[in-house]
Amino acid sequence: MSIKRVCINLGLVLCLAGLIAWCVLTGKAYDIVLENTPTTVAGAEQPALEAVHVIIDKQEPVLMLEGDRIISTAIGVKHKIRIDVLDEDDKVLESRSHTYTIHDLGTPPTLNIPAVFAASKAEK
Amino acid sequence: MNKSDGISQFFIRNAVPLVFLVVSAVAIPISQFSPSYLIQELLIRLSRNAFLVLSLLIPIMAGMGLNFGMVLGAMAGQIGLIFVCDWNIVGVQGLLLAAIISTPLAILFGFLCGIVLNKAQGREMVTSYILGFFMNGVYQLVVLYGFGSLVPIVSAKLLLSRGYGIRNVTNLDGMRRSLDELIPLNIAGIEIPVATFLLIGIFCLFVLWFRKTKLGQDMRATGQDMVVARSAGIRVMRTRIISIVISTVLACYGQIVFLQNVGTMNTYNSHEQAGVFAIAALLVGGATVSRASILNVFTGIILFHLVFIVSPMAGKYLLGDAQIGEYFRVFISYGIIALALVLHAWRRMNDKERARAQFRGAEGGAA
Numbered sequence: 001m002s003i004k005r006v007c008i009n010l011g012l013v014l015c016l017a018g019l020i021a022w023c024v025l026t027g028k029a030y031d032i033v034l035e036n037t038p039t040t041v042a043g044a045e046q047p048a049l050e051a052v053h054v055i056i057d058k059q060e061p062v063l064m065l066e067g068d069r070i071i072s073t074a075i076g077v078k079h080k081i082r083i084d085v086l087d088e089d090d091k092v093l094e095s096r097s098h099t100y101t102i103h104d105l106g107t108p109p110t111l112n113i114p115a116v117f118a119a120s121k122a123e124k
Numbered sequence: 125m126n127k128s129d130g131i132s133q134f135f136i137r138n139a140v141p142l143v144f145l146v147v148s149a150v151a152i153p154i155s156q157f158s159p160s161y162l163i164q165e166l167l168i169r170l171s172r173n174a175f176l177v178l179s180l181l182i183p184i185m186a187g188m189g190l191n192f193g194m195v196l197g198a199m200a201g202q203i204g205l206i207f208v209c210d211w212n213i214v215g216v217q218g219l220l221l222a223a224i225i226s227t228p229l230a231i232l233f234g235f236l237c238g239i240v241l242n243k244a245q246g247r248e249m250v251t252s253y254i255l256g257f258f259m260n261g262v263y264q265l266v267v268l269y270g271f272g273s274l275v276p277i278v279s280a281k282l283l284l285s286r287g288y289g290i291r292n293v294t295n296l297d298g299m300r301r302s303l304d305e306l307i308p309l310n311i312a313g314i315e316i317p318v319a320t321f322l323l324i325g326i327f328c329l330f331v332l333w334f335r336k337t338k339l340g341q342d343m344r345a346t347g348q349d350m351v352v353a354r355s356a357g358i359r360v361m362r363t364r365i366i367s368i369v370i371s372t373v374l375a376c377y378g379q380i381v382f383l384q385n386v387g388t389m390n391t392y393n394s395h396e397q398a399g400v401f402a403i404a405a406l407l408v409g410g411a412t413v414s415r416a417s418i419l420n421v422f423t424g425i426i427l428f429h430l431v432f433i434v435s436p437m438a439g440k441y442l443l444g445d446a447q448i449g450e451y452f453r454v455f456i457s458y459g460i461i462a463l464a465l466v467l468h469a470w471r472r473m474n475d476k477e478r479a480r481a482q483f484r485g486a487e488g489g490a491a
Contacts, residue, residue: 016224019220019224020221020224022217023217023218023220023224024211024213024217024221026217027213027214027215027216027217027218027221028211028212028213028214029212029213029214029298030212075214075215
């Protein structure tokens with residue numbers, strides 16, 4: 001087999017490996033536990049939020065009340081979560097967003113909404 | 125050949141599509157479906173089935189008849205989908221990964237099928253049909269007993285409660301219509317699966333291009349006369365195996381496209397229907413065991429599925445029972461294959477007799 005042919009075959013194998021890696025990294029769906037429960041961040045108590053809309057990537061908003069614990073699905077490794085704090089009339093009081101990778105969340109992947117809210121920046 | 129002979133030849137050659145055209149023309153008004161509903165349904169079914177039916181063209185070109193062994197490819201595609209479901213990979217990425225995983229399996233199945241069919245020259249169709257049954261048994265054994273025990277499957281959603289074996293129905297929710305909706309297009313309330321049609325278009329171009337390649341020409345030569353092809357230096361057996369391998373791999377992709385559209389997979393039965401319905405659709409389009417074109421594929425799918433769509437409602441309005449239409453569907457799919465095979469045998473006999481008569485005439489003239 002000529003060197004040219006070996007190189008072409010090697011290139012094809014690498015392309016295929018790259019394609020597989022892309023499929024797995026961007027297509028794998030993870031179940032994430034979202035919990036709106038009180039927590040402690042760096043010694044400071046973070047109370048549960050009364051009512052929030054949680055939006056992961058471009059998915060439909062999920063309404064979470066104080067003490068709620070639900071399972072959501074996120075596709076891929078890197079995600080952006082947006083938390084909209086709602087008032088009594090379900091109007092958005094404040095929005096904050098946070099970017100995370102699935103590996104930051106531990107096993108099983110869990111996102112504590114008050115902790116994320118405290119750590120994230122307010123959206124303009 | 126005089127004019128009346130020409131007309132009768134036309135009717136004989138196109139008997140099946142003409143019958144379907146008449147049945148559709150009668151059944152459409154009776155079914156009372158709106159044109160937009162019919163168009164939507166036809167587009168869905170065209171995008172769902174075209175890939176599978178197109179995969180039958182290459183073996184016909186190589187003279188191997190209708191590849192009933194395409195169910196082997198469908199099985200490979202389903203195995204790929206089971207793995208992807210287990211790993212929880214969704215969307216187009218899931219479909220792509222399923223295709224990548226199942227390709228080597230489909231190549232292996234196609235190769236084995238090709239070897240067996242080479243041993244059964246002249247009886248390829250019945251051999252591939254029985255081979256499909258045999259491999260179905262192997263598939264069921266592997267999926268029912270091997271998956272979860274020998275082959276690691278972690279998802280409890282897929283496994284039977286006993287801990288091994290895949291459930292009867294595999295949910296493809298994560299991949300459902302992901303290819304169809306990749307490029308969304310809605311015209312007058314009719315959803316058009318653009319990405320799937322693009323893929324089908326690429327496949328058609330591939331078939332057209334393939335016919336012009338050296339391998340494609342070899343296949344055509346092999347299909348016309350194996351002895352002549354062999355004397356011309358063509359490696360006939362190898363060419364036949366390649367045609368079956370290509371068909372099996374394409375059937376594997378076709379089954380993945382089909383199942384993403386449906387959204388659920390009947391783990392132990394989905395592949396069984398793939399072969400019969402694809403072959404019936406191709407035959408309805410006017411193809412024969414020895415001649416098929418892309419036009420036959422699309423005509424066949426449209427006519428065959430048009431009857432499929434309208435027959436239950438037509439049956440309900442005519443006879444008060446939609447089940448009659450359902451029986452009619454099953455009767456049609458198997459009946460049409462039988463009819464096409466009988467017509468093929470009859471036509472071949474007629475051609476032989478005509479050739480013999482011409483030869484005698486020429487001999488008589490020479491004497």
